[in-house]
Amino acid sequence: MRVLGVDPGLTRCGVGVVEGVAGRPLTMIGVGVVRTPADADLGHRLVAVEQGIEQWLDEHRPEFVAVERVFSQHNVRTVMGTAQASAVAMLCAARRGIPVALHTPSEVKAAVTGSGRADKAQVGAMVTRLLRLSAPPKPADAADALALAICHIWRAPAQNRLQQAVALHTSKGRTA
Amino acid sequence: MRVLGVDPGLTRCGVGVVEGVAGRPLTMIGVGVVRTPADADLGHRLVAVEQGIEQWLDEHRPEFVAVERVFSQHNVRTVMGTAQASAVAMLCAARRGIPVALHTPSEVKAAVTGSGRADKAQVGAMVTRLLRLSAPPKPADAADALALAICHIWRAPAQNRLQQAVALHTSKGRTA
Numbered sequence: 001m002r003v004l005g006v007d008p009g010l011t012r013c014g015v016g017v018v019e020g021v022a023g024r025p026l027t028m029i030g031v032g033v034v035r036t037p038a039d040a041d042l043g044h045r046l047v048a049v050e051q052g053i054e055q056w057l058d059e060h061r062p063e064f065v066a067v068e069r070v071f072s073q074h075n076v077r078t079v080m081g082t083a084q085a086s087a088v089a090m091l092c093a094a095r096r097g098i099p100v101a102l103h104t105p106s107e108v109k110a111a112v113t114g115s116g117r118a119d120k121a122q123v124g125a126m127v128t129r130l131l132r133l134s135a136p137p138k139p140a141d142a143a144d145a146l147a148l149a150i151c152h153i154w155r156a157p158a159q160n161r162l163q164q165a166v167a168l169h170t171s172k173g174r175t176a
Numbered sequence: 177m178r179v180l181g182v183d184p185g186l187t188r189c190g191v192g193v194v195e196g197v198a199g200r201p202l203t204m205i206g207v208g209v210v211r212t213p214a215d216a217d218l219g220h221r222l223v224a225v226e227q228g229i230e231q232w233l234d235e236h237r238p239e240f241v242a243v244e245r246v247f248s249q250h251n252v253r254t255v256m257g258t259a260q261a262s263a264v265a266m267l268c269a270a271r272r273g274i275p276v277a278l279h280t281p282s283e284v285k286a287a288v289t290g291s292g293r294a295d296k297a298q299v300g301a302m303v304t305r306l307l308r309l310s311a312p313p314k315p316a317d318a319a320d321a322l323a324l325a326i327c328h329i330w331r332a333p334a335q336n337r338l339q340q341a342v343a344l345h346t347s348k349g350r351t352a
Contacts, residue, residue, distance in 0.1 A: 042278070043270025046263055050271075070256060080246060083256050084263035087222055091264060094219025095226075102218070 002029065004062035004093075005148030006053070007141045008070065008086035009078075010036055010045050013052065014141030017060045018131065018149035026150060028131040029060055031142045042084070049085050053092040065093035066152035068144070069102035103151050108144070111151035123147050178205065180238035180269075181324030182229070183317045184246065184262035185254075186212055186221050189228065190317030193236045194307065194325035202326060204307040205236055207318045218260070225261050229268045241269035242328035244320070245278040279327050284320070287327035299323050 001021055007014035013034040020026035034052030036045040057065075067090055070083045093100045106116035112126045124136035124143040130150060137143045177197055183190035189210040196202035210228030212221040233241075243266055246259045269276045282292035288302045300312035300319045306326060313319045 041270075041276070043266040043276040046267040047270045050267060080259050083259035084266075087260035087263040088267060090219040090260075091222040091226060091267075094217075094223045100217070100219040 001064065001153055002060065002062045003064045003066055003149040003152045004056060004060060005145040005150075005152065006065060006067045006086070006089040007144040007148060008068060008082050008089055009141060010042075010049065010081040010085050011038055012139060012141045013049055013085050013089070014139070014143070014145035015053070015056050016137070016142060016146035016149050017056070017062060018146060018153060020153055022154050026131055026153065028133065028146060030056070031137050031146055032056075033139060033142050046084060046088055049088045050092060053089050057092060057096060057098070062098065064101060064152060065089065065098050066101045066103055066148045068108070068148060069104045071104075101152055103148060103155070107155070108147050108151040111154050112147045120144075177240065177329055178236065178238045179240045179242055179325040179328045180232060180236060181321040181326075181328065182241060182243045182262070182265040183320040183324060184244060184258050184265055185317060186218075186225065186257040186261050187214055188315060188317045189225055189261050189265070190315075190319070190321035191229070191232050192313070192318060192322035192325050193232070193238060194322060194329060196329055198330050202307055202329065204309065204322060206232075207313050207322055208232075209315060209318050222260060222264055225264045226268060229265050233268060233272060233274070238274065240277060240328060241265065241274050242277045242279055242324045244284070244324055245280045247280075277328055279324060279331070283331070284323050284327040287330050288323045296320075 002017065002019045005016045015034060016031040017029040018026050019029050034049055036048040067086050070079060070086050090100045109118040109123055110116040112130065113122050120140045127143045127146045128136045131146065137146060178193065178195045181192045191210060192207040193205035194202050195205050210225055212224040243262050246255060246262050266276045285294040285299055286292040289298050296316045303319045303322045304312045307322065313322060
C-alpha cells in the first residue's frame with residue numbers, strides 16, 4: 001500500500017510518501033515540503049499548493065491520501081489557512097478517484113509513538129526509526145506528513161479496502 | 177464590470193453574477209446555488225463545488241470573483257466546511273487569472289443596507305430593490321452571493337483596477 005501523507009499548511013505543506021503494509025517494515029518513497037510565499041495573495045497561494053500536490057501525485061501515484069484533520073478550536077490565527085490548504089489536497093486526490101482519509105493529530109501521534117500527547121521531537125524520532133532513516137526529516141511538517149502516512153497504513157486496513165472500493169465505484173460512476 | 181459573488185458553503189454555496197459600475201443601475205446576470213450531498217465524503221463534495229464554480233465561470237466569464245471572508249471565531253461547527261468551500265472558489269478563480277477579493281459579512285451588509293448589522297431579510301430586500309427583481313432571491317445564500325457582488329462593484333473601484341493589473345501580470349508570468 002502506497003500512501004501520500006499531507007500535513008496541510010499555506011506557508012509549508014508537508015508531504016511524504018510511505019509504502020508498506022501493517023506488520024511489515026515500511027519504506028519511505030519520498031518526503032518534502034510544498035511552500036508558498038507569505039506575501040502572495042491567497043488565491044495564488046492555493047494555486048501553488050495545488051500545483052505542488054499534483055506534482056507529488058503524478059510522481060508517486062499513491063493509492064491513498066491521508067490528510068491531517070483540522071480543528072477549528074485551536075490555533076485560531078492560522079487555522080483558516082490550514083483548512084484551505086487541506087481542502088486543496090483533498091480536492092486533488094478526490095478528483096483522481098484516490099480515497100482520502102483524515103486523521104487527527106492525536107491519532108497520528110498515538111500511532112507512531114504510542115502516546116496521543118507526544119511532542120514533535122518524539123514523533124520525528126519514531127518516524128526516523130520506523131522508516132530506517134539516518135536523520136529525522138526536516139522541517140517538522142515533513143516528518144508529520146510521513147507520520148500521517150504511517151498512521152494510515154497501520155489503522156484499519158479493512159476500512160481502507162472498503163474506502164478504495166467505494167472511491168473506485170464513485171469515480172467510475174462519474175466518468176460514465 | 178462583471179462580478180461573480182460566492183457565499184461559500186459545502187451544503188449550499190450561493191453564486192450570483194452582477195454587472196455594472198458604481199453610481200449606475202446594476203444588472204443581475206444570474207443567480208443560483210451549488211449544492212453537494214451532506215452524506216458524500218468531503219473530497220467528493222469539494223470536487224462537486226469545483227465543478228459547480230467552474231460551470232459558473234465558464235458560462236458567465238466574470239472579471240472579478242468576490243468571496244465572503246470566513247472567520248474562525250463564530251459558527252465553529254460549520255466554519256471548516258465554509259473555509260474549504262471558499263478555498264475551492266478562490267482556487268478556481270486564481271487558476272484562470274481572475275482577481276479574487278474577500279469581503280467580510282459586515283462590509284457586505286453595510287454596502288447594500290447601510291448597516292453592518294442588518295439581518296438576512298433586510299439584505300434580501302435591498303438586493304431585490306438594487307437589482308430591480310420581482311422577489312427576493314431564494315435561498316438566502318443566493319441573495320448573499322448577489323450582495324457580495326454588489327459590494328465588490330461599489331467598493332474601491334481604483335483598488336479593483338490595480339488588482340486586475342496585478343493578476344494579469346502574475347498569470348502572464350506563470351504561463352511564460
